[in-house]
């Protein structure tokens with residue numbers, strides 16, 4: 001039984017199977033909300049309310065012809081989507097949805113797992129860069145460099161913003177941080193600026209408007225993904241969906257007090273809180289226009305980073321006054 | 324490292340084929356080159372084999388968006404050749420449709436600008452409200468795109484009292500929505516940040532490169548055929564020429580929205596002062612021999628048709644100068660020193676209508692600089708020779 | 724500049740009915756006077772060939788089948804027709820009309836041809852009015868189509 005449990009984690013919940021189902025659901029939710037905000041219908045006809053549309057897209061892409069450019073590095077080009085999917089799925093294991101008790105540590109909950117999770121979430125960015133670079137297409141290359149340029153903008157504010165609640169809680173373990181805020185919900189208000197900052201940064205990490213610069217279709221066609229097709233593109237899309245789930249799970253754990261209340265209620269809380277965050281992300285996507293890559297960097301360093309540092313200072317001061 | 328980036332002939336930012344070659348260094352454009360001729364349709368030649376009434380519908384199909392502009396320009400010219408004057412009511416209705424078309428074209432452009440800047444919600448909302456104009460046009464003329472309302476000597480359809488009040492009501496709705504977009508387009512930070520300062524075209528450049536329409540007006544050149552050389556009823560309608568002095572894409576956006584608001588005024592004036600009477604006079608089949616140049620302020624700028632008649636029922640020559648052609652030179656100037664990210668915006672900001680502007684192929688010999696017109700057979704021979712010579716180079720490295 | 728200037732407008736529409744129509748399942752009806760597809764009302768056609776002459780797309784073809792019987796065949800090549808309704812305006816006897824169908828795609832261009840065989844009518848053409856009336860919309864397409 002003990003050996004079975006990790007396997008269950010990896011494959012069923014919160015592993016691949018759950019991630020696939022919930023990732024596609026989140027994509028549907030995002031698309032539907034985005035469409036309704038724009039007074040459109042969104043997916044309507046595949047499954048009830050179009051729920052199966054992302055799955056249908058996935059299946060369709062899986063069945064499509066898979067072209068590898070002649071000049072591309074074949075090994076790298078083929079490995080990247082799989083590695084990317086593996087990375088984000090691994091990251092999900094660290095989000096404390098399953099483990100009820102904050103005390104017991106295990107392979108998926110240990111001191112410092114917040115850092116590991118953040119780094120696992122940085123890897124997809126590198127993978128996108130490599131994907132753009134290895135496909136040798138001019139548009140992909142421009143997309144790839146844009147990915148990296150943006151990374152230098154948002155990564156530091158994101159880390160600072162996510163770490164400030166950890167600092168306040170005095171722990172580097174996600175489950176403990178969540179438990180700390182469950183005990184003192186009012187302290188969550190202190191972290192609101194950091195929450196806003198990290199929402200913006202996560203939006204940038206997920207490359208959604210206003211930060212969909214690496215694959216801005218009107219400028220550089222498909223950007224990083226120009227040369228990807230068929231199964232590889234399907235994997236990349238699934239990877240983005242799962243990244244959305246993981247990032248919103250991380251934000252919900254750190255800023256919204258995690259998912260207490262045992263398996264059932266905890267699960268419901270997970271769904272509600274992640275959907276809330278995805279809703280905010282969709283709203284941001286609908287309300288803004290794409291900005292330029294130089295504007296991202298200057299915006300991140302002129303506003304986001306100072307704000308995050310300010311938040312950090314606030315947290316440190318508060319910690320000094322706290323009993 | 325300088326790289327050449329091809330934008331087009333096939334590219335998501337382009338709705339029609341055109342070749343833009345950008346020499347970029349990093350994200351900055353150093354040089355731009357424009358290649359035309361992917362969409363030549365031979366409209367002018369076809370026009371020589373069609374009667375005037377048939378040409379009305381042919382010229383309408385030069386452009387899908389300013390279709391009425393071309394057919395009105397042609398009809399205006401033909402009416403002078405035929406020596407007839409359309410009745411007042413017919414003229415009022417004709418220019419009512421002109422202004423409706425200007426509104427629909429500018430709103431379409433506004434949505435496209437939003438889309439090019441990645442502001443898809445703006446695009447969706449603007450296009451939703453543009454449907455109101457399309458519905459009015461469909462109600463008046465019986466179709467959404469090619470209104471076919473013009474005939475030589477007036478217009479083909481009349482409107483009744485119920486339609487008149489309905490249009491006035493809908494215009495009030497549109498006016499409110501347009502003011503909202505003017506407000507939104509100039510306050511949403513990410514959108515303004517994308518548009519402001521992009522695609523700078525100084526007033527002097529706009530003059531010397533012969534920019535037309537909103538592109539010129541946004542560089543503070545108050546050039547508008549409706550005011551400079553009033554045709555039809557425009558000398559009796561009060562309206563203002565809208566200009567901006569920011570000389571960038573934001574200015575072009577503001578000019579267009581303000582023009583739309585002016586158009587509502589014009590339309591309200593036309594509808595409130597609509598005279599009674601017939602809408603068309605009967606035209607003879609053959610005009611007198613002669614030639615005429617007809618000018619018209621299309622949504623994109625000045626539209627010119629030259630018609631030469633030899634006394635038969637078909638024109639001897641029709642020459643079309645679509646507004647986009649006048650703006651190409653200015654586009655190149657705007658693109659230089661811009662960012663890759665701004666290419667679609669700058670290019671879209673002239674509201675290009677590529678296939679309107681495709682007229683004839685002129686080859687310039689790059690060594691002697693002498694232009695030469697080449698016959699089809701010669702072109703084919705050249706293509707064959709080139710293919711034979713370059714047969715081994717088929718696998719050249721991308722990009723070519 | 725106002726951050727999130729669009730958000731109130733967006734949220735206002737979140738629970739509103741979408742502005743778009745679920746097209747192939749729900750359809751909008753065209754307005755009165757819509758220019759759909761031209762069809763012939765052969766009882767009144769006097770074979771003056773005005774429509775054939777004025778059609779900008781050369782989509783109308785009139786062939787004489789028998790001079791003695793005064794039988795003619797008029798074909799409308801709908802694959803060429805640009806739906807301008809000039810034929811309706813040109814026709815002196817209202818024989819050419821427009822219906823209001825807008826879903827007229829077909830799998831082959833030959834499916835789009837409509838032809839009528841008829842004997843020339845003897846109708847007095849109405850006085851050519853300076854302002855041609857709007858085409859009479861008719862719900863019934865021709866039955867002797869073929």
Ligand code: SF4
Pocket residue numbers: 761777778779780781782783799803804805806807808809810811
């Ligand atoms: S509608 Fe126009 S194109 Fe069609 S048949 Fe009549 S005249 Fe010809």
Ligand code: SF4
Pocket residue numbers: 763767768769770771772773774775813814815816817818819
């Ligand atoms: S349909 Fe009308 S215009 Fe055409 S031939 Fe018959 S009568 Fe003449």
